[in-house]
Amino acid sequence: MSTSSQTILVTGANKGIGLEICRQLARLDHRVILSARSSERGQKAVADLAREGLKVEFLQLDLADESSIQAAANDLKKRFKALNVLINNAAILETWGGTILDVTAAELRDTFITNTLGPILLTQALLPLLKAGRPARVINLSSQLGSIQNMTDGWASYGISKAALNAATRKLAGALAPHGISVNAASPGWVRTEMGGESAPLTVEKGAKNIVRLVTDVPHTLTNHYLEENGEIPW
Numbered sequence: 001m002s003t004s005s006q007t008i009l010v011t012g013a014n015k016g017i018g019l020e021i022c023r024q025l026a027r028l029d030h031r032v033i034l035s036a037r038s039s040e041r042g043q044k045a046v047a048d049l050a051r052e053g054l055k056v057e058f059l060q061l062d063l064a065d066e067s068s069i070q071a072a073a074n075d076l077k078k079r080f081k082a083l084n085v086l087i088n089n090a091a092i093l094e095t096w097g098g099t100i101l102d103v104t105a106a107e108l109r110d111t112f113i114t115n116t117l118g119p120i121l122l123t124q125a126l127l128p129l130l131k132a133g134r135p136a137r138v139i140n141l142s143s144q145l146g147s148i149q150n151m152t153d154g155w156a157s158y159g160i161s162k163a164a165l166n167a168a169t170r171k172l173a174g175a176l177a178p179h180g181i182s183v184n185a186a187s188p189g190w191v192r193t194e195m196g197g198e199s200a201p202l203t204v205e206k207g208a209k210n211i212v213r214l215v216t217d218v219p220h221t222l223t224n225h226y227l228e229e230n231g232e233i234p235w
């Protein structure tokens, strides 16, 4: 492990962009903690990476469950002295992309709990570890669909949850700046994963690279931004 190696937690990392972020960061010799809500799926992802010669560590973490967030934070505190980067990647997308007039209470609630509340509570719970790892970063996986300026009518609960995550990003950026912790929202682009679907133009490798560059290429001092590959997205 090199001296520039950072300790990095990625949520929802048993598949899709999260798994590929872990793969790319492990190749760069960072100490990667791959978390997943299912121990079985998460351990399988860890084993798959091990077969590629990449060592990552596993953490069970369900973002929709407050007690799981607390248990995971306690587990991490026992296993690690500090955390340099938290990548809030886990999210859900409702199965039907209807408008605000059709969205159900259950969809709104479930999507908000996983996509917005989870990252806020996890950041709070990991604050002692992030403070110990400063200059530290929190990267919230957002989406073009979360831009209030560009808000369209489809995927209502997802768009609302990501707009609220953007708002949380700004509040966290303000609150954590005095502690040497930057907080940014970032879109990976439209990526071919289970969530993005087969028509998406970007490979999972490219989508993950768009997030990994925020760890490797962006200064620690950059905070309170909403970024994509080619610059800024309007909030």
Ligand SMILES: NC(=O)c1ccc[n+]([C@@H]2O[C@H](COP(=O)([O-])OP(=O)(O)OC[C@H]3O[C@@H](n4cnc5c(N)ncnc54)[C@H](OP(=O)(O)O)[C@@H]3O)[C@@H](O)[C@H]2O)c1
Binding pocket: 011, 012, 013, 014, 015, 016, 017, 018, 036, 037, 038, 041, 061, 062, 063, 064, 065, 088, 089, 090, 091, 092, 114, 141, 142, 143, 144, 187, 188, 189, 190, 191, 192, 193, 194, 195, 196, 197, 200
């Ligand atoms: N793909 C795109 O085009 C695109 C575009 C813009 C933004 N994004 C964002 O990029 C991130 C990754 O998306 P993706 O395309 O890789 O999605 P994905 O393939 O559907 O993967 C989502 C991951 O999140 C996990 N997850 C869902 N609910 C969870 C919970 N309660 N606790 C812990 N993990 C949970 C899933 O675990 P299970 O396997 O257990 O379900 C899975 O590992 C998301 O934040 C998404 O909003 C994606």
